[in-house]
Amino acid sequence: MQKKFSSDRYDPLSTERDALSRRNFIKGVIAAGTVAGAAGLVTGCSDGSDSSGGSAASSVERLITINVNGNSRPVDVLPNETLAQTLRNKLGLTGTKIGCDRGSCGACTVMIDGVTQNSCSILTHTVRGASVVTVEGVGGANGELHPVQQAMIEELAPQCGYCTPGQVVSGVSLLQRNPNPTRDEVRNALAGNLCRCGAYNNYINAIVKAAESA
Ligand code: FES
Ligand code: FES
Structure with a gap:
């Protein structure tokens, strides 16, 4: 009696197609992960400040110019970047310290237009047009x-x-x-x-x- 093939019988062509589509799927996942990782580096999310899944727009740096210690300093900043972060991490002005990072301790004090402010609580893009003085600029x-x-x-x-x-x-x-x-x-x-x-x-x-x- 001739054996009847069931509907899930071995089909070499179909198995090859499945393997190819799995391979393509895995390739796609790895490529997406690579792009996402690269995006994190480019946009500066690696400091953990935007790890909660902020919008793509909030993680794009923009070039602005700020006046620090009498000098115009062009710098790429994130919309949610604080002045303390910019001064220390991008302009090399590490005299400004970060203690609490929430406006309580005064370690990050700078002058903005002559008035003392906690630079950890000021967004950098808001000081365009103002005069910032750090401890490096008082002498x-x-x-x-x-x-x-x-x-x-x-x-x-x-x-x-x-x-x-x-x-x-x-x-x-x-x-x-x-x-x-x-x-x-x-x-x-x-x-x-x-x-x-x-x-x-x-x-x-x-x-x-x-x-x-x-
Ligand atoms: S780091 Fe404490 S007030 Fe800014
Ligand atoms: S915290 Fe040590 S001298 Fe003020």
Whole structure:
């Protein structure tokens, strides 16, 4: 009796077609993964700041020019990039520190149009047209220290030093607005700059000394 073939019988042509389509599928997956990985590198998502699946538009860098320490600096920035990130990671101005990264500690303090701001809480693209001054820009043109920096050395103010750039910028900003502050005014001006080493009195002494020596 002739054996009847079932409908799922072995068909060499069909099996070959299946293997080809599986191979194409796997190729497609790997290619897509490669493109996605490359996109992450190009758009700077590797810092984890946009790992929650933000829109493609929010991960595209745009070239802007910002004025930092008196110089026009062209830089590619993401729409959600903070000024602290740009200063440190793209402009090499690592004097600005990042402590809390949420506007609480003052380690990232810079001046924007003369007013102290937490640069971790400012989007870089919003400072176009403004004048940004970091701790690298408070001294003289030939590298002379600002009187606040000199006084901080003399008063041995920095301990670990992590909060120091923020304390310097806050002190310089105060003396620009008020060259003869009282001790309480100095204390208020530094209120947003936390110091884990507890060197508050040293910083206040330094700024009072800088004001007296000016
Ligand atoms: S790092 Fe900006 S306030 Fe703490
Ligand atoms: S000197 Fe260490 S945090 Fe201020």
